[in-house]
Structure formats: structure tokens, C-alpha cells
Amino acid sequence: MALDFEEIKATEDGLDVGARIERYASEGWESIPEDDRDARLKWWGVFYRKQTPGLFMMRIRIPNGIATNEQLEALGQIANEFGRGAIDITTRQQVQLRWLRIEDVPEILRRLKEVGLVTLQTGMDNIRNVVGCSAAGVTPNELFDASGVVREFTEIFVGNRAFTNLPRKFNVAITACLDNCVMAETQDLALIPATKEIGGRVLPGFNVLVGGKMGSGGYRIASPLDVFVEPHEAPRVAAEVIAIFRDYGSRQARNRSRFAFLVEEWGEARLRDELEDRLERPLARAGADARNAGTTDHVGVWRQASPGMNYVGLLVPVGRTSGKHFIELARLSKRYGKGEARFTIGQNILVPHVSDKDLTHVLESELLKELPYAPSTFARGTVSCTGKDFCALALIETKTYALDLVAAIEKERASPKRPISVNWSGCPAGCGSHQASDIGFVGRQTRVDGKVIDAVDVYVGGSSGPGAVPGMKVMENVPCTELPKLVGFLSQYGDYQHLHKQLQQLAATPAA
Numbered sequence: 172m173a174l175d176f177e178e179i180k181a182t183e184d185g186l187d188v189g190a191r192i193e194r195y196a197s198e199g200w201e202s203i204p205e206d207d208r209d210a211r212l213k214w215w216g217v218f219y220r221k222q223t224p225g226l227f228m229m230r231i232r233i234p235n236g237i238a239t240n241e242q243l244e245a246l247g248q249i250a251n252e253f254g255r256g257a258i259d260i261t262t263r264q265q266v267q268l269r270w271l272r273i274e275d276v277p278e279i280l281r282r283l284k285e286v287g288l289v290t291l292q293t294g295m296d297n298i299r300n301v302v303g304c305s306a307a308g309v310t311p312n313e314l315f316d317a318s319g320v321v322r323e324f325t326e327i328f329v330g331n332r333a334f335t336n337l338p339r340k341f342n343v344a345i346t347a348c349l350d351n352c353v354m355a356e357t358q359d360l361a362l363i364p365a366t367k368e369i370g371g372r373v374l375p376g377f378n379v380l381v382g383g384k385m386g387s388g389g390y391r392i393a394s395p396l397d398v399f400v401e402p403h404e405a406p407r408v409a410a411e412v413i414a415i416f417r418d419y420g421s422r423q424a425r426n427r428s429r430f431a432f433l434v435e436e437w438g439e440a441r442l443r444d445e446l447e448d449r450l451e452r453p454l455a456r457a458g459a460d461a462r463n464a465g466t467t468d469h470v471g472v473w474r475q476a477s478p479g480m481n482y483v484g485l486l487v488p489v490g491r492t493s494g495k496h497f498i499e500l501a502r503l504s505k506r507y508g509k510g511e512a513r514f515t516i517g518q519n520i521l522v523p524h525v526s527d528k529d530l531t532h533v534l535e536s537e538l539l540k541e542l543p544y545a546p547s548t549f550a551r552g553t554v555s556c557t558g559k560d561f562c563a564l565a566l567i568e569t570k571t572y573a574l575d576l577v578a579a580i581e582k583e584r585a586s587p588k589r590p591i592s593v594n595w596s597g598c599p600a601g602c603g604s605h606q607a608s609d610i611g612f613v614g615r616q617t618r619v620d621g622k623v624i625d626a627v628d629v630y631v632g633g634s635s636g637p638g639a640v641p642g643m644k645v646m647e648n649v650p651c652t653e654l655p656k657l658v659g660f661l662s663q664y665g666d667y668q669h670l671h672k673q674l675q676q677l678a679a680t681p682a683a
Contacts, residue, residue: 176296177422179206180336185214185295192217193277200225200273214297214335216290217276220269221563227271228561229279230293232329235303235321235345236264236514240501243512245286247497249279258497260490262554262604263300263342264514265293269561291329296337298328298413302358304348305513306469309523311476314364314375314461315402317347324406334413338420339428341413342384345405347375350467351636353516356392357607358383359430360412367399367458376401378457381412381442382434385601387426390633390641396439398446399458411449415442466636468517470551471544472530475523481530482523485542488577489555489570490518492542499538507533517554548590549580549662555595556603559614565597567614567625572651579655580662591662606633606642610661617648625651631661 179185188211195203200219203212208219218228231246238246250258250268253275259267271279283289292298301321308316324345328334344353347364355361362377377400383393400408416430419437434442447453470484487496504512504522507529513521520542525533534544553576556562558569573595596603597614605611611630616623626648633642649657 174206174210176210176425179210180296182206183211184332185211185297185335186291186330186332188212189215192273192280196274196277200227203273210295213294214292215280216293217273218294220561222559222561223270225272226269227273227276229268229271229276229290230261231266231268231283231288231290232293232300232325233265233288233514234301234325235307235318236305236516237307237318238266238512238514239286240505240510240512242286242288243497243501243504245282245288247494247501249282250494250497253279254494256494258492258494259557260487260492260514260518260520261300262490262516262518262556262602264302264305264516265300266514267557289329292335296339298334298337298341298343301325301343301345302353302516303344304346304350304352305515305521306352306473306482306523307346307348309475309477309480309482310348310350310469311474312349312463312467314347314349314366317345317362317364317377317402320362320402320405321345324409327406327410328413334410334417337413337417338422339425339430341416341430343409343413345377345409347377347461349461349463350465351462352467352469354604354607354635355380356383356635356639357385357390357604358393359416360409361393362400362405362409364461365399365458366461367455369455374401374458375461376458377405378460379408379412381439382431384429384431385596385604385606386429386599388431390601390606391431392639392641394434394439395457396443396446397457398443399455408446408450408454411446412442414449415445419445460637462637464637466634468519468551469515469521470517470519470546472534479527480523481525481527482521483525483530483533483539483544484515485520485522485539485544486546486551487519487542488550489553489573491570496538496542499536503533503536503538547577547581549593549658550577552590552592552609553577553595554592554603554608556597558595558597562597564600565614566616567597567627567651569595569597569603569612569614572625572654576654576658580658583655583659593658606630607635607639608633608642610658611642612654615648617650619650627651627654629657 307318365378380393592608594608612627629646630642
């Protein structure tokens with residue numbers, strides 16, 4: 172019988188399970204009651220996986236994707252010692268460790284705490300990891316460094332029981348990057364770079380977007396709230412928006428409980444009025460959107476704002492890496508940078524603060540032979556959710572198919588007219604953001620000649636950023652084995668937005 176999550180949350184705060192982890196570690200995983208095993212432990216970032224009986228995944232919160240070399244080394248050592256060396260980088264700039272025994276979880280939590288990392292509230296009905304520009308504070312293409320706002324907002328809600336019983340999960344992006352690198356329009360709440368003239372001065376700050384999502388009902392593009400906030404007031408404003416969702420969001424049906432449905436029910440004006448009432452002051456109306464039209468993934472060698480300095484973006488194929496890579500990354504970032512690395516929403520890694528004199532040493536290092544800074548177009552643009560191997564919702568094993576597709580396209584030496592994004596979601600939940608990419612796949616099963624096989628529905632022309640549009644479904648039930656031929660054809664088209672519009676017009680044309 173399916174768990175009643177609202178009853179579980181009403182019975183006990185999810186954070187309370189932390190007091191029982193030591194006992195479960197001593198008694199073994201089979202002693203864990205179902206409510207704790209399949210629900211409450213997720214408040215502590217501990218996820219039971221039916222695909223790996225008796226073993227768990229842990230998700231580590233990394234605000235804005237910025238990690239120190241001490242944290243990288245600790246994560247690498249934990250993965251090697253307890254998790255078969257496996258590490259996944261997620262599309263929310265977090266890290267996931269796998270193959271973990273409950274007996275080892277207390278020791279893992281202790282080691283994470285020593286280096287300033289927590290796993291709290293990374294699953295279930297919580298505010299998930301707050302994403303931001305992975306090049307914040309170093310890129311010249313930003314209005315200001317917003318990573319401090321991310322950290323300050325995160326400190327408000329992590330471990331705070333005022334935010335541990337939401338109707339559903341809540342995704343937040345806070346960025347002042349001008350290059351649309353965080354898919355702001357897919358977020359429940361997004362603060363994006365803007366300027367506003369107030370009192371005769373042009374001030375930098377954020378415009379506020381609300382109600383974006385993937386998943387049930389498809390890609391809903393976040394709506395402008397017609398609000399401008401300065402950086403110092405942004406954490407409080409974000410917290411009050413989420414408090415509104417907590418107090419008024421629907422808890423009746425989980426597929427209709429995301430913030431997007433409250434935004435649609437209320438409308439932006441009522442939501443803004445409620446927000447102003449809680450803040451006990453009026454809010455400035457939206458300023459001028461400061462973003463550029465294009466996007467970037469930050470992969471490659473990029474000049475920093477500081478003269479003579481660079482950041483290097485490394486491709487991690489579909490985000491799957493290892494403890495060995497993390498330990499080497501820690502060494503590299505300490506020797507040639509300032510002891511930090513950043514994770515991107517494209518599941519890749521940045522090494523910032525590399526001087527011109529050290530750049531060659533970094534580019535010729537052993538790590539970059541496995542995690543390249545100049546990958547092929549297809550490899551660079553490919554993003555994948557966890558897939559069937561480790562996710563109970565996924566219908567296909569996305570990462571393997573994604574890598575096989577990249578290899579097949581590269582073998583044919585296909586050369587697309589421009590860089591393209593290819594995003595994989597294993598199910599309609601849309602964790603791979605398939606409707607916000609040039610080409611998107613969502614997994615499904617179909618029957619061919621009496622046999623059930625892995626297949627995908629195909630979307631084209633999706634985007635985020637200014638002028639965001641949801642990808643349009645163009646094909647259903649395409650066998651995964653047929654994808655190299657299909658993608659080879661689609662990649663030559665080039666202008667996916669134009670293709671999207673042509674297909675829309677065709678769909679709207681009455682039959683003769």
C-alpha cells in the first residue's frame with residue numbers, strides 16, 4: 172500500500188528521524204520501519220533504493236555548487252571507503268554517493284560535518300539544493316556575485332522546522348549571471364539579474380519568477396511576479412514566498428501539489444499582495460531584465476574578471492564520476508587554484524582561479540584526460556537523470572543510453588550546425604529537464620513484435636531564459652536502438668526554435 176506522506180509529516184517532523192539513525196545502524200536496515208525507510212530518512216538525505224536491496228544513496232547539499240578542496244577530498248574518500256567509489260553529480264549541483272550500508276551512515280555523517288557538509292532536507296517535501304551560477308564571483312558576465320545570497324538563504328531554512336513540512340518539493344535558483352546558466356524558468360522560485368532605478372540611482376538586484384516546474388503536466392514556465400528585490404532583502408523575500416506555499420499549497424493530490432498549481436489558482440497579483448502583507452511593506456515592481464539572449468554551460472577555458480586568471484570547465488559524462496576523480500580534483504584545485512571547485516547544473520565541474528602561468532599544467536593534467544575541457548558537441552550538451560539503475564520511477568536506464576548515443580554520433584563524426592543540448596529523463600517526472608532542451612527524451616516502455624523494449628518520446632525546441640518555450644513532442648515510442656539515426660538527422664537541422672514553430676503551425680492547420 173502506498174505511503175500517506177501527509178499523514179507521515181503530521182505524525183512527526185521528518186528531521187526527528189535523525190535521533191534514530193544510530194540505532195538503525197546498530198540493528199541493520201531490515202529493522203527500519205517503512206515510514207522511516209521510504210520517507211523520513213530522506214529528510215536526512217538518506218535514500219533507500221529497491222534496486223540495491225539493503226543499500227542506500229546519500230545526497231549532499233552543496234549551495235551554489237561551490238565546494239572546497241577539503242570537502243572534495245572527504246567526499247572522494249567516503250565514496251572509496253564506503254560506496255564502491257561511485258559519485259554522481261546532479262542537475263542541482265549536488266553530489267550523490269551510492270552503495271552505502273546503514274551501518275556506515277553515522278560515520279559518513281560525522282565525516283561530512285567535519286568539512287562543513289550536510290545532507291539535511293535534500294529529499295521529499297523540502298527546499299532542495301539552491302542552485303546558482305557555477306562561475307559566480309569569477310565570471311565577467313554577471314551583474315554581481317549572488318553566491319552569498321544563496322548561502323544566506325540556505326542558512327535560513329536548513330535545519331529549520333518552519334520549512335520541513337511543505338506540500339511538495341520546492342526548487343530555487345538565485346543567480347546574477349547574464350548567460351542563463353541555471354534554467355531559471357524551470358524553478359518553483361527564481362531570482363534573476365535585473366536593474367531598477369530607485370531614488371535616482373540604478374540599483375542591481377533580482378526580478379522574481381514563480382511557479383516553474385517540470386513533471387506532472389509538463390514544463391510550466393515560471394511566471395514573472397512583477398517584483399524587484401535588492402540582494403540584501405532577497406533571502407527574506409524568498410523565505411516568505413515559500414512560507415506562503417507551505418500555508419496555502421494544496422495537499423490533496425501529490426501530482427497537483429507543486430507551487431505552480433497555487434500560482435495558477437491565485438494568480439500573480441494575489442500572490443504578490445500576500446507577500447507584501449507578510450513583509451509589511453510594498454515591493455518595487457520588476458526592473459529591467461539584465462540577461463543576455465544566449466546561454467552557456469561554462470565548459471571549456473574562460474577568462475575570469477580578474478586579469479590573468481581563468482576558470483576551466485570539465486565535462487563529466489552524464490555526471491557519473493568517482494572518488495578517485497574527486498581526490499585528484501581536490502589536489503588540482505589546491506595546487507593550481509584557490510582550493511575550490513564548482514558543480515554545474517549540466518553535471519560538470521569548474522576549476523576556478525587558474526593563473527595564465529599555471530593553465531598549461533592544468534590542461535595537461537591526468538584528470539583532464541578523463542574529464543576533458545574540450546569535449547565533442549554531443550558529449551558537452553548531454554544531460555541525464557539517474558535512470559532505472561537507481562531510481563524506482565525511471566522506466567529506462569538513461570545514462571547508459573545517453574553515453575551510447577554520444578559514442579554512436581561521434582563515431583559517425585556528425586557535425587551539428589551549432590552546439591545543441593540533449594536531455595534525458597527516465598520518466599515523466601522530468602528530472603533531466605527534457606522539455607527545456609534542443610532535443611529531449613523521456614523514457615517509456617513499448618512493445619515491438621510481442622516484446623517489451625525500452626523507448627522514448629522525443630521533444631524538440633525547448634528552452635529556458637528570455638523567450639523560454641516548452642519542447643514540443645514530435646515522436647512517441649521510438650526504440651532506443653533507433654536514436655543514433657534520428658539524432659543524426661535532427662542535429663543537422665540547426666534551428667530548433669524554428670522547427671518548433673513550424674511544427675506548431677502544422678499542428679494548428681486544419682486537415683483538408
